[in-house]
Amino acid sequence: MFTRITSAFMLATLYCMVVVSAFPATTRAVAATKITYAEKTFLNGKARHYTYKTDDGVAIRYFIIKSSDGVIRAAFDACDVCWAENKGYSQKGDVMVCNNCGRRFPSTRINEVHGGCNPAPLNRKVEHGAVIIKVADILQGKRYFDFRR
Numbered sequence: 001m002f003t004r005i006t007s008a009f010m011l012a013t014l015y016c017m018v019v020v021s022a023f024p025a026t027t028r029a030v031a032a033t034k035i036t037y038a039e040k041t042f043l044n045g046k047a048r049h050y051t052y053k054t055d056d057g058v059a060i061r062y063f064i065i066k067s068s069d070g071v072i073r074a075a076f077d078a079c080d081v082c083w084a085e086n087k088g089y090s091q092k093g094d095v096m097v098c099n100n101c102g103r104r105f106p107s108t109r110i111n112e113v114h115g116g117c118n119p120a121p122l123n124r125k126v127e128h129g130a131v132i133i134k135v136a137d138i139l140q141g142k143r144y145f146d147f148r149r
Helices: 004-024 137-140
Strands: 034-038 050-054 060-068 072-076 088-094 094-099 102-107 125-127 131-133
Touching: 034 137, 060 131, 060 137, 072 131, 131 137
Parallel strands: none
Antiparallel strands: 034 131, 050 060, 060 072, 088 094, 094 102, 125 131
């Protein structure tokens, strides 16, 4: 009885090996090169915060807001000065406020002014009712969120 079970197990294992080797893995997941959001998501002027997780586990945070002048803008949830505190920004009316130092930034200046405590700009494109951000552009902000060093 034991040899029959062992023989059956060995035959089944051999069969699986033959079947698997006969069908090589030709289908591979293709990494996304861009992230798309519906433009209507931002019509109310409220900042929406998002996180992109890198292959090595770094969570890059950013926000998208439709400013009071009607332009959809994007920025990293960090700046050149306060990034190490990892506190980001919150919205108060028509301004984004640094949660570390309290400085206030009008929505109309987001993605235009950079350096200092200004939210670090993130490239974006709006077309055909969609806000499009390239993953490569998001990855440019990794330095603000990589605390493993």
